[in-house]
Structure formats: structure tokens, C-alpha cells
Amino acid sequence: MNAAMSSNEPAAAMQDALRAAGTQAQHIGALWNGTLVLCTLVFVAIVVATIVAVWRAPRADAATRPDTTSLEGPEHRIWRRVGWATGAAVAGLLVLLAGDVFTSRALARLPLRDAVNIELVGHQWWWEARYRDGDPSHEFTTANELTIPVGRPVIVTLRANDVIHSLWVPSLSGKKDLIPGRTATLRLRADRAGTYRGQCAEFCGLEHALMALLVHAVPPADYEAWAARQRQPASEPADPVARHGRDVFLGTSCVMCHTVSGTPAQARTGPDLTHLASRQTIAAGMFPNNRGYLAGWIGDPQALKPGVNMPANTLPPDDLQALLAYLETLR
């Protein structure tokens, strides 16, 4: 990791296919290791064969009389060697095919009892996450950061409303596309607690590069506590400044796009902000969720993420500070 990492930046979360922290990524990692060994052997064999062939063949020049004996009769010895090499290649390919089939089977056999159901919707350029439950009163919506229980399977239902996106959290699982008009599912399970970073993997337009996602894998009890908090609507701010901030929120264009449940703000064009302060980052995993970045983001989002669909908001300084104070109460 880069030593220049400053405390202002979000903590570097793992985003690495070679460091698996989930069952699915582990299966794929095992297949990767086997494939890498086999392919390396084949590569070395072919390169060595080429070098030996070139090394041992006598040298010639353009005037050297060409050897055309092969045009008169078959070259059995050479053909046999080519035949053996081809046979070995076919055998190697069958091994790879078997490895793929068995890995696919292992991935498909992830036990799904007691799964957490999350519906993830891709937007240009952020993620909307709805935690589904048999009991509608247990459902809630959040954005750009998922919290999941370690050791329990998660079924992520993938949809997109605008263009194609792709969910990829390499430490947990392979990727799956979110395609408008289609519904896909991704099943995964985190086996180690930690924060795993993911990123949109399908080119989705201007800010494709700045569309990240954090997955916090936490012990099941912590997950239940987190989910219980997320189900609560926003509480009435106690502090008068924050109360003024809420009025600013409800009285300006914020309310046109965002939801804060428990208030009249119920728009769903932008991320749900009911528990904004409980998230580590803003702008789809790109910037730390602190007062400075939040103020900059509200004032001029285009400066941080050019092309983002959020408009600039010019608020009087007092109103802005009040709004920030309010947003910080949304835990």
C-alpha cells in the first residue's frame, strides 16, 4: 500500500482477487492457483522447445539450398512428436475444463439457508441498496455501503435503471452485471470480518472510474444491531442548529432528490440519506464522510466528481453549517 496515504483519505479497503475473504472468492482463488501452475508449465515448455529448436538448428543464409525432401515423402518422426505434443495439449485442456466445471459446481452449492437478501440497483454513478425481508417493516434502504454478517450467505439481487453496471467485490466474489430490464443474482458469503472495496466493472459513462462500493463484513450480532438502527427513521434533532439544518434540507432542492425517512423528504433520485452519518464515505465510496468533504460536495459536487448528476448548491454560510450539523445527526 502507498505510504503517502493521508488520514483524510478513506481507509484502504481490500480490493484484491488474490486475497480472498469469502467462500466464493476462495473457490475461484483455488482454481486460479491450479490454472496458473498448469499454464506456467506449458508456457515454459513451449518457450524452451522454441529456444532449443533455434539453438540446435544449424545456421544458413539466403543462398543455402532449401531442403525439400519433406515434399517427397512424409516425415514420420516429426509428425509423431507433433502428435504427442498435441495429445498433451488436449489433456491439459481437459484438466482445465474439469477444473472450471467443478469450481462452477462449488460456487453454485453455496448453502443459502438464513440468507440476507439485498436488492442492489446501479445508478450513474452510485449504488442503491434495499435490504429485503419477509416482514416489510424490517426493510430499509441505504446507499454505496453494504453491511453484511460474517458467515451468513448474502443473496444480492442486481438491477439497473439507466445503463449497465457491474458489481465486483473481488475479495468476496466474482463479478456480475446489472443490466437494465434484467434481474441477476449474486450469492456470496464473507468468512472474515473486514471492509472490502468493490468497484463498478462495466464501463458506465463519464464517472465509471469513481463508482466504488464498500462492503463491511461484521459479526452477526453487530449486523443485527446495525440493521436495527437502519430500520429506524431519522430522529428529531435536539440541537437548534441541527433543527435549522433540517429546515434548510426540507426547504431547498435537497428534498427534490433525497430521502430522509421520518421527514417529508421521500424522493429517490439520489442516495437515501436517512443514516448518512453512519457511512464512512460519500460520493460512491470516493471521499471520506467528514464535514470538510461534505461541505465541498454540497457546494460544488462537479469539482470532486465532474459530470455527477447532483447540482451545485449555493447556500449562505450559516445555512450550510446548519445543514452539515443536521446531516451529522443522521446516524
Place this chain on the structure above:
Amino acid sequence: MTAPDPRHDTLERRMPRADPAAATALERTWRDPPGIIGWFAAINHKTISKRFMVTTILFFLAGGVLALLIRLQLAQPNAGIIGPDRYNQIFTMHGSTMMFLFAVPVMQAVATYLIPLMIGARSLAFPRLNAYAYWIFTMGGIMLYAAFFVDAGPDAGWFAYVPLSGPQYSPGKRVDFWAQMITFTELSGLMEAVVIITTILKLRAPGMSLNRMPLYVWTMLVTSFMVLFAMPSVMLASTALITDRLVGTHFYNPGEGGDALLWQHLFWFFGHPEVYLIFIPPLGFISSIVATFARRPVVGYPAMVLALVTTAFLAFGLWVHHMFATNLPELGKTFFTAASLIIAVPSAVQIFCWIATLGSGRLHVKTPLLFVLAFFFILVLGGLTGLMLASVSLDTQLHDTFFVVAHLHYVLLGGAVFPLFGAFYYWFPKFTGRLLNERLGRWNFWLFFIGFNVTFFPMHLLGLWGMPRRVYTYPAEMGWGDMNLVASIGAATIAASVLLFLVNVARSLRVGAVAGPDPWGAGTLEWSVASPPPMGNFEVIPVVHGRYPLWQPQPEPTHVEGMSNEWREVLVTTVADAEPDHRLWMPSSSVWPFLSALATTVLFVGSIFTPWAVVWAAVPVAVATTIWFWPRRAVVRERVRSELRP
């Protein structure tokens, strides 16, 4: 011919020449008219092919400059040299240029030079169509770059996935220029395929039965048939995209019953075979170069030909491996895994045959051979990472990451660009009469080889470490900065190497060693004529008795008698056995293919702005093509007079 040495002596004894008067008459007959109008009227296959090659190489250089800009921006995390809007245009232009304006057409460009010379023909079939195809291609490329320079370059990726490329998410004309560029290049590509197939099947010299065709000619035959089946798919796809964008059809709009995945199926049904359109012709370069520089025929001719044909068939059964991350049924994906693995077998057979050829030959180590030897390192590595991507499970981790960027560059540069450079070093003396400088060639090669690996090998690691493709920047704390910097340094090395190649070409054109007809002691027919070849290619049409006519004894009959030197007469032969069938007069040089291409360009570009352009611009197209085909009374009379009646 110059510089007689013993080899050329035997060659000239075997390949009889016409008397000087006949040769002069032949030259006059096949020459294109002089002057500026004559320049636009040129249809000689060598003239058009040279322009075609230069044009595609210019696009290669343009695409390379774009690649350098990409590497400049990505060399450091959080760099702000190029903003996202410009960056997306640049990587889209880089991909589109390299795939549509360089890799596929350059193979056709080289083929239109070499094929007639390799099969003993005086011309391509349909020389005017060939010229038209070239002009169409050039104008399509110019249109795309004109759009780019006025900030209307496409920005939805060279693959232009809907709905991102659709009317709602890509307003403006940017994607329309891209889609129309597809129309231009695919039209050109299809016509070239028709020209090449007809030339190979009907204009081979007597005696060159299918089983005596040089392997390179086989690769172009197979490639051209693949073009016929692959390109209609992308033309259909891009036309539906254009109508979605311009007249409100909803082929790809899920909200109106369209399907976003339809685009991916159509695009990759073309896109995967396209990889092999780029990869198969270089296999022919390699077979030519390996045979000549190992001083023996390539091992296993039938196996080589069957491998090519097998590759071509299998190439159409792989397209879904570009879509493993979509929600297609998992069991069905396994079929495409198996198909993607199987296609490695014919490639392996060819590689083994070449290694056997090298091992059992006597090696003349020159720059062309070096570029081919690099193939065994780079392409094999790229092929093996391809096997990794063929696995559904592995692909879900690797897909759309820098691992794929590494893979595709290993395959396309190792499989196509390195052999192509080898081919330029090999045939440059035939094209120009002078040899490229060997010393500069070796510098060119080693800088390219080292620079290439320094650029692209780290990208495998970046992909595994989680770096997605098509990102204009990345945060510093991801830890991707160092490897990206290494890759950018490698890219600069490649640029230096390509610059050296250009210097070599410029220098050798003026002061390069004079080549003579056959500087390498090669075995195929193109080396039996002067360098550069006369306008009519062969003073007399040879009769072929083997796969390597210049290496094998040449029994009687040695050549065809009685062909006209006053008219552009060619000998049409039968498809399988190349037995003389009838004589055909090729058309005269004409400016109308150029003018027709101009009219077609007006139609295509106009239809970006209004669908009515399809109606009114059809008039000049119809007029131009009608005049193009209008028979000349005097020629018809002569033709009738020349017919031998029973």
C-alpha cells in the same frame, strides 16, 4: 532484373521471360493513367494496396498516440492531465482505431498486394471494387477523426454497449459517428473479402491446385470467408443502433420491449471472430517467414490447413465468453468454456509444426525471423491467459479488468503486430526494391519486445489486484501507482521502437540495399518477379508444379502462351484444380470508383444528420455507380473480335 547470382540464374532459367517489346507493351497496358486524375483513377492492385497499407499504418500511429495519452494519464494516481470526458473519447478512439481502422484492414491491405503475386495472377478480381473499398475505408476513417478533432469523438467504448450508447445516455452525435464508421469499414471489409475470395478461387495460375496454395493464401481465403459471416452481424447491430438513435426504433430499449443484451450477442458474434480475422493472416506471415528462414517447407501442410479451417469454424462458437458476467444460464456458459478451450488445439498444432520446422531446418536469422520468434513468447502467453479467461469462474474475477487489457494486447500484438512487422521486413524489398536496414531492424525488434512486455505484463497483476478497465483515474491508496508507472515507461519504449521503424523505412527507401527479385532465397512465386514487380506482375503466366515453385524442379510446361499484352487479359482457372477455364478482360482504370465512394460518403455522413439523406444522396450514388459500370462500345467490339469461336 539486377545482380545476377547463381540462384537467380536458375530462377530465370525456370521462369521464362517475355521478350522486351512484349514486356513493355504489358507494362503500358497495366499501367494506371498519369496526372492528378490518373492518381484518383488508379486501380492497379499494387498501387491501391500500397496506399491502403500506408493509410492503415497512419491510423496505427494515430491509435498509438492515443495509447500514449492513456498511459500518460494513468501513470500516476489521481492525475488530472486528461479529464473524464476527453479520456473516454480517447480510449474509445484508441480501441476503434486499432480494431476497425488498423488491425483488420491492414491484413486485407497486405493481402491485396501479395495474393495475386503469390498465385501467379496479373490482377485482383474486381480491381475497381478494390479501389472503391479502399476509398470508402479511408473516408470512413477521416470522418471519425474529423469528429474527434471537433470534440465529437465517440465516448461509449469501442464495443459501444447499449443503453450507454443509446439515445438517452449518449445524446449528441458522438456515437452516431462511431456507428457510421462501422458502416464504412464493414462495407469496405466485406467488399475486400469478396475480392480476395474470388481472386484466390478463380485467378490462380494453372497447376496451383488448392493443395499447392501457399499457406498464406490459405489464411486469407479462410479469413475472407469469416469476414462474410462475421461482419453482417455487426452491421446489423450498428444499423439498429443508428435507427434507435436517429428515428426512434427501440431494438435495444428494455422499456419498450427491446433488449440490452441483444447488442452484446450481435456485437460479439462479430467481435470474437474479428479477433481471428486479425490473428489468422499473421499465421500466414509466419508460415511464409518460417519456411524461408528455416530453408525448408513448413512441417505438416495438411495439418496447418485443417487447423486454419477448424479455427475459423470454432471462432463462431465462442462469443458468449465475452458475456460471462451477464445473467445468461450458467450451464449454457460451460459450452462456451469448452469451445474456448478447444480452439487452443488448432493453434497449438500450428505452433508445434512451426517449432518442428525451425528445429529440423537450417536457420537464416534475420529481423523477420526475430519478430516471428517473439510470437512464440508473446502469443503463447496471451493464449494461455485466454484459457484462464475461458473459465466462467475465473472470468468473473478477471473480466473487465486490466488482466483482460494485458491478455488482449498479448494476443493482438503478439499474434498480429509482431508478425506484421516481421512481414514488413520480409516483403518490404518486394514492395520497394530495397531492403530495410538490418541493424536498425534489430534495435526496432528488441525495443519493441522489451517495451511490450514492460508495458503489458504488469497489467496482469493490476487486474488481479482489482483495477477495472476503462477508468480515467484511480485513488492513490489502491496501490496501483507503481505498476502503472512501469507500464507507462514501457509504452514510451514501444513508441521509440516504432519511431525507429519509421526512420528505417524512410532511410531504406532512399539508401537501402538493392534487393533484387529474391533477396531471401524464398520458395513462392512473388519472389520470381522483379522488385518492385512490373505493373502486370508476371511477364508470362507461370505454370505451377508444386507448393514451393522456386524451390522445386520446374518441368514442362513452364508457362502459358498466347495471353494478350494489349488488353488487361487474365486467365480464369477452375476452383479446385486451377485448370485453365477462360480468358477474361479486366476493366480499365477509372475515376468512378473514387467518385462513387465520395457519393457514398455523402450519403453515410448525411444520414447522421437527417434520415432524408438516405433518399436524396442515393441519387448521386446511383449516378456514379451506373457510369462506373457503363460498358465502352469500343472495348466490347474488341472483346467480341478477340473471341475464338468453334
